Structure formats: C-alpha cells, structure tokens
Amino acid sequence: MSSVKLRGVRKAYGAHEVIKGVDLDVPSKQFVVFVGPSGCGKSTLLRMIAGLEHITAGDLEIGGERMNDVDPSKRGIAMVFQTYALYPHMTVRENMGFALRFAGVAKDQIARQVGDAARVLALEPLLDRYPKQLSGGQRQRVAIGRAIVRNPQVFLFDEPLSNLDAELRVHMRIEIARLHKELQTTIIYVTHDQVEAMTLADTIVVLRDGIIEQVGSPLDLYDDPANQFVAGFIGSPKMNFLAGTIVEKAANGVTVELTNHKGTRLTLPVSGGAMGEAVALGVRAEHFGEPGAGDSDISLRVDVAEHLGSTSYVYANAGGEALVIEREESRHEIGVDQISVSIAAAQAYLFDSAGKRIR
Amino acid sequence: MPQARLDRREHITGWAFIAPALILLGLFMIYPIVWSLWMSFQVGKGMNLSFGGLANIERLTKDAVFQRALGNTFIFFIVQVPIMIGLALLFAVALNDSTLRFRGLFRTAIFLPCVTSLIAYSTLFKSMFATNGVVKNALMTLHLTDGPIPWLTDPFWAKILIIIAITWRWTGYNMIFYLAALQNIDRSIYEAARIDGVPAWARFRYLTIPMLKPVILFTTVISTIGTLQLFDEVQNITQGGPSDATLTLSLYIYNLTFKFMPSFGYSATVSWVIVVLVGILSFIQFLIARDRRSA
Ligand SMILES: Nc1ncnc2c1ncn2[C@@H]1O[C@H](COP(=O)(O)OP(=O)(O)OP(=O)(O)O)[C@@H](O)[C@H]1O
Ligand SMILES: [Mg+2]
Numbered sequence: 001m002s003s004v005k006l007r008g009v010r011k012a013y014g015a016h017e018v019i020k021g022v023d024l025d026v027p028s029k030q031f032v033v034f035v036g037p038s039g040c041g042k043s044t045l046l047r048m049i050a051g052l053e054h055i056t057a058g059d060l061e062i063g064g065e066r067m068n069d070v071d072p073s074k075r076g077i078a079m080v081f082q083t084y085a086l087y088p089h090m091t092v093r094e095n096m097g098f099a100l101r102f103a104g105v106a107k108d109q110i111a112r113q114v115g116d117a118a119r120v121l122a123l124e125p126l127l128d129r130y131p132k133q134l135s136g137g138q139r140q141r142v143a144i145g146r147a148i149v150r151n152p153q154v155f156l157f158d159e160p161l162s163n164l165d166a167e168l169r170v171h172m173r174i175e176i177a178r179l180h181k182e183l184q185t186t187i188i189y190v191t192h193d194q195v196e197a198m199t200l201a202d203t204i205v206v207l208r209d210g211i212i213e214q215v216g217s218p219l220d221l222y223d224d225p226a227n228q229f230v231a232g233f234i235g236s237p238k239m240n241f242l243a244g245t246i247v248e249k250a251a252n253g254v255t256v257e258l259t260n261h262k263g264t265r266l267t268l269p270v271s272g273g274a275m276g277e278a279v280a281l282g283v284r285a286e287h288f289g290e291p292g293a294g295d296s297d298i299s300l301r302v303d304v305a306e307h308l309g310s311t312s313y314v315y316a317n318a319g320g321e322a323l324v325i326e327r328e329e330s331r332h333e334i335g336v337d338q339i340s341v342s343i344a345a346a347q348a349y350l351f352d353s354a355g356k357r358i359r
Numbered sequence: 360m361p362q363a364r365l366d367r368r369e370h371i372t373g374w375a376f377i378a379p380a381l382i383l384l385g386l387f388m389i390y391p392i393v394w395s396l397w398m399s400f401q402v403g404k405g406m407n408l409s410f411g412g413l414a415n416i417e418r419l420t421k422d423a424v425f426q427r428a429l430g431n432t433f434i435f436f437i438v439q440v441p442i443m444i445g446l447a448l449l450f451a452v453a454l455n456d457s458t459l460r461f462r463g464l465f466r467t468a469i470f471l472p473c474v475t476s477l478i479a480y481s482t483l484f485k486s487m488f489a490t491n492g493v494v495k496n497a498l499m500t501l502h503l504t505d506g507p508i509p510w511l512t513d514p515f516w517a518k519i520l521i522i523i524a525i526t527w528r529w530t531g532y533n534m535i536f537y538l539a540a541l542q543n544i545d546r547s548i549y550e551a552a553r554i555d556g557v558p559a560w561a562r563f564r565y566l567t568i569p570m571l572k573p574v575i576l577f578t579t580v581i582s583t584i585g586t587l588q589l590f591d592e593v594q595n596i597t598q599g600g601p602s603d604a605t606l607t608l609s610l611y612i613y614n615l616t617f618k619f620m621p622s623f624g625y626s627a628t629v630s631w632v633i634v635v636l637v638g639i640l641s642f643i644q645f646l647i648a649r650d651r652r653s654a
Binding site: 050051052072073074077078079081082083085086087088089098099102103146150 | 545547548550551552553554555556557558561565566569570572
C-alpha cells in the first residue's frame with residue numbers, strides 16, 4: 001500500500017487558477033476525505049492525482065515515486081466515478097475483467113480475480129447482467145468491484161454516493177467503511193457531504209477555493225477548528241455565530257460583549273484579540289445549555305421548532321441574528337415563543353473579522 | 360353520452376385530422392410505388408405498352424449491360440461504403456478529442472463537401488482529374504507517378520475516381536452522426552478505461568465501436584441505399600464511361616427511360632431490382648449488428 005504526497009501542487013486553466021498550492025501527506029492505508037463547497041477544486045485535485053489532469057506546478061509522489069508525468073495506468077491507482085462510468089455494452093463480469101485482459105493476465109486468473117471481487121461485494125448473482133439492468137447501488141458496487149480487481153495501491157473516489165437516495169447512501173457508506181477495513185488500502189475520497197466525511201475519514205482535508213483550510217481527524221476538526229469556515233462547515237447543524245466586541249483583556253482571558261444581547265458578557269480563556277475588536281462567537285447548536293447551567297444566559301424569540309422525538313431543533317433569533325439550538329427533552333416547549341439558553345465559555349470559539357480563530 | 364359513441368366520435372375526429380396528410384402521401388408516394396410495380400410487368404416501347412408477365416425479368420437475365428451496371432454498383436458498394444464509414448469514424452474520434460486545436464475549423468471543412476452544389480463539385484472534379492489537370496501536376500511534382508493517370512479514360516481508374524468523389528462528398532455527412540453520438544458518451548467511461556490501462560486502440564475497438572453500433576448501422580444502411588442509387592456523380596463526371604465501366608443501375612434506368620427509345624416497363628423492373636437489393640442488404644446488416652443482449 002502506498003502513501004501519497006503533494007508539494008506545492010497547482011492547477012491553472014489558462015489564467016484561471018483553480019488549485020492554488022496544496023501540500024498534503026496521505027499516509028499509507030489511511031482513509032482521507034476531501035470536503036469543501038461546490039467548485040472548490042476537490043475533483044480537480046483528485047483528477048490530478050489520478051493523472052487525468054495535468055499538474056501545472058508542484059510535485060506529486062505516490063509510494064515515494066514522482067508521478068507528475070507518469071501515465072494514469074502506471075500510478076497504481078484505481079478510480080470510482082460519480083456516474084459509475086460502467087461500460088454499457090458489457091456484462092458485470094466483462095466490466096470487471098475488461099482491463100485485466102490488457103495487463104496480460106491469463107483468462108482463468110481473470111475469472112478468479114473477478115470472482116473474488118464479486119464475493120467481497122456480494123455481486124455474484126449479478127455477474128451476467130448488463131449495467132442498465134442494475135439499480136443505482138448495484139452499479140456503484142460494480143464500479144467499486146472494477147476498481148478492486150486491479151489490486152490498486154490507492155483508491156480514488158469522486159462523490160461515489162451522490163447519485164443514490166438517502167437510505168442507500170447510508171448503506172453504501174457502511175459498505176465502503178467495511179471494504180477499507182478489509183482491503184487495507186489507501187483511500188482518497190471526495191464528497192461535499194460532511195456527514196460522509198465525518199463517518200468515513202481517518203483524516204479530513206477541508207478545501208476552499210483551491211486552498212487547504214485545515215487537515216485533521218474528524219473530531220479534531222469538530223473540537224478545534226482553525227477558522228470560521230471550517231467551524232461552519234464541519235458539524236450538523238452548522239455552528240452558530242454571534243456578533244460581539246472585545247471589551248476587556250485580562251490574564252484569565254478575553255471578555256466579549258454580544259452585540260444583539262445588550263449586557264451579556266462572556267469571558268473566554270484565550271489570549272489573542274485586541275480591545276474593541278469586532279469578533280464572532282461560535283457556539284454549536286448542541287452546546288447551548290439550560291439557563292443558569294453555563295457562564296451567561298441569553299434569551300431568544302422562537303421562529304420555528306422542529307420536534308424529532310429524542311431531540312428538537314429550535315430556530316430562534318435575537319435582533320435579527322438567527323440561531324439554531326439543539327434541545328433534548330423539549331416536549332414541554334411546544335408552542336413556547338420565548339426561550340432562554342446558556343452559553344459555556346469552554347465550549348465557545350472566538351473568530352476575528354477575517355474568520356481566523358482567536359486562541 | 361355512452362362511452363362507445365364517444366370513442367367513435369374521437370376516432371372520426373382523429374382520422375379527419377390526419378386525412379390531408381394521408382391523402383397527399385397516398386397520391387404522391389403510395390400511388391407511384393404501386394404504379395411502378397404494375398409498370399414493371401409491362402413490355403413495349405414508348406406509350407405502346409402491353410402486359411408481359413415475367414418477360415422483363417427474363418430480359419434482365421440476358422441483358423449484358425444490366426449485368427455490367429449491377430456489377431459496377433456492387434463494386435462501388437463493397438469498396439466505397441467500408442472506406443467511407445471507416446474514415447468517418449476515424450475523423451469523428453479525432454475531432455472529438457478536446458485537446459485538438461482548430462476543431463471547429465476541421466469539422467466544418469470535413470462537413471462542407473456534402474452541402475456544396477453537386478454540379479459545381481462534379482465539374483471541378485472532372486477538370487481536376489483531366490489528363491492535364493491539377494491532380495496530375497501535383498502527383499508528378501511529388502514524383503508519385505511518372506506519367507498522367509488516365510482517370511477519365513481507363514475503366515479501372517474511372518471507378519477509382521468515382522469512389523474518391525463520393526467519399527470526398529459523403530464522409531463528412533456520416534462523421535457528423537458519429538460526432539453527435541460520441542458527445543453523448545459519458546467522458547468518464549474513457550477516463551476509467553485510461554486509468555485501468557486499456558490502450559487507445561482497444562478503447563476504440565472495444566468501447567467506441569460497440570457504443571456507436573446503432574449509429575454505425577444507421578449510417579451503413581443509409582450509405583448502402585445511397586450507393587445503390589448512385590447517379591449524380593457518374594452522370595456528371597464520367598457519363599457512365601469509359602465503355603460502361605462506371606455505369607450504375609440508376610444511370611442505366613435513366614438511360615433506358617430518357618436516352619434511348621423509352622422502355623418504361625423495363626426500367627421500372629430495374630428500379631425494383633434496386634428496391635429488392637436495398638431490402639436484402641439492410642436486412643443482412645441488421646442481422647449482423649443485432650444486439651447480443653436481446654438475442
Ligand atoms: N476544464 C476546465 N476549465 C476551466 N475551469 C475548470 C475546468 N474544470 C473545472 N474548472 C473550474 O475549477 C473549479 C474546481 O472545479 P472542481 O470540479 O474541482 O470542483 P469540485 O470541488 O469538485 O466541485 P463539486 O463539488 O461541484 O464537484 C471550478 O471553479 C470549475 O469551474
Ligand atoms: Mg466534483
């Protein structure tokens with residue numbers, strides 16, 4: 001199994017730069033997920049690793065070898081596409097065995113490898129069907145099977161589940177996680193679904209506008225986001241941001257007064273920031289507490305509440321600033337139009353006006 | 360209103376709507392077809408016709424000129440159609456490559472011949488391939504030939520000239536169909552094949568050709584029909600000569616009808632020969648290309 005290394009990798013289409021200098025180490029056997037909003041360059045970066053796009057500048061190494069100008073088929077990779085990219089005129093068996101014919105693999109060996117992959121993916125009953133006779137999930141499994149038979153060092157996935165319905169997506173997600181455990185290969189996986197990223201990844205790479213915003217394990221990114229973008233992107237529902245101003249700096253921390261909650265102050269254990277600086281206080285929906293349980297209370301007007309049974313999401317605002325609050329055991333709150341919640345300084349984050357974390 | 364009566368009224372309205380089209384079709388298509396079938400059993404010259412049963416078919420078997428025309432038509436069909444289809448496929452694949460520069464220009468250039476005026480291009484071909492034309496000069500300058508090639512006067516080279524002409528004119532037309540079909544193929548299919556190490560020739564042979572099969576069948580049938588009806592080029596460039604070397608069935612029909620003492624019945628018989636040939640050949644092509652999946 002191989003590691004993947006990117007150094008100063010750039011991609012430009014004409015004068016338009018899409019990937020603006022990416023440094024990344026993907027250790028062997030890791031499951032790495034690229035996430036980011038649409039158009040941020042996830043697919044482009046993956047396709048550069050695959051060799052489908054030329055690398056404008058920088059170096060790509062796979063398994064310790066420079067691969068910039070190596071043919072895609074010689075990079076030891078296999079790729080699974082969002083559209084599956086199955087050969088429509090070939091059966092599942094032929095789809096999976098087709099490429100092996102040109103690698104000089106003997107016929108009975110091809111049959112054996114296809115059989116093995118089919119067993120791993122539970123495709124045996126479908127081997128003689130054509131792609132158009134399969135469901136979306138089955139097609140995706142065939143596409144994965146076609147990648148597996150080649151025994152690649154690195155698997156590349158480009159949004160493999162985004163054409164599936166919600167239920168199937170959860171199912172296939174678990175399948176892919178199981179597969180990774182079983183095959184022990186390096187996987188680079190692109191998605192814009194942060195739940196997929198959180199559940200599958202050993203390491204998440206958050207991209208924005210062709211730049212890496214942060215690299216870390218799912219919980220690192222959740223607990224310790226480097227900036228407001230990552231904080232808002234990782235976690236569901238999105239993190240809330242409350243406008244505020246730094247009103248006091250002391251040895252034990254920085255005190256912030258909230259703009260839309262006059263008189264509410266909160267002291268965070270950080271040392272950065274300047275007096276009078278406008279900041280954003282980040283609080284996750286699930287980190288609001290009962291009134292009095294935290295360090296400061298705020299009261300809010302309820303717009304809408306969604307009661308899902310065990311939890312509910314309350315959409316509320318103060319002075320036009322919208323917040324989402326996750327509540328457990330909230331049946332007694334149905335119909336209520338005013339609530340108070342508390343904020344704990346230890347579970348809040350501070351960002352400057354450029355979105356950088358104040359630590 | 361009872362359902363049955365409602366149905367009937369809808370029926371009548373429906374037929375009334377398509378009646379004008381049906382009548383026109385009947386008048387200008389069905390009637391001539393049926394009438395030509397009837398004609399093919401008539402013998403005699405000019406307007407002096409009488410029913411001759413199978414006499415015309417018997418005449419076919421003894422008519423050396425007809426057999427010559429049939430043979431020529433088959434040679435054109437067997438040599439020209441595969442060359443043209445192959446060329447059109449290669450052009451389409453080459454022009455579909457997004458890294459190729461001036462794609463639009465090449466596409467237009469290759470498509471243009473089939474929209475040019477037939478008379479103009481035939482006249483031009485005739486002068487270009489004349490004993491002292493530019494083609495001779497070009498070939499001699501490049502030292503590809505020692506003397507002039509008798510394009511218009513040698514039976515073999517005249518056939519080649521006709522094949523060059525129709526290939527030049529119709530390759531672009533077929534290519535457009537392939538290009539359209541190629542652009543409907545998901546690009547990631549080729550990318551997947553590239554990553555999996557399938558060489559370029561195999562991508563063409565095992566991916567492109569099978570995926571284009573329905574279009575290839577369609578263009579083959581269209582080209583077969585076109586070649587069996589080949590008339591304009593031979594009429595304008597060689598007039599069927601030299602010594603009937605490029606006489607085709609259609610040109611023969613024309614000669615029978617308008618050049619010699621008109622023999623309407625017999626020429627109708629020859630035109631039905633074309634119909635039967637087109638039918639048989641198209642059927643064979645469908646059989647060959649039949650989908651394994653539905654077999
Ligand atoms: N061939 C191209 N020419 C010019 N610009 C391109 C080309 N391909 C992609 N881009 C641009 O590169 C940027 C990144 O595209 P990319 O497909 O990598 O985004 P993505 O992160 O995969 O988005 P999505 O989540 O929507 O798939 C986009 O702004 C896109 O417009
Ligand atoms: Mg993408």
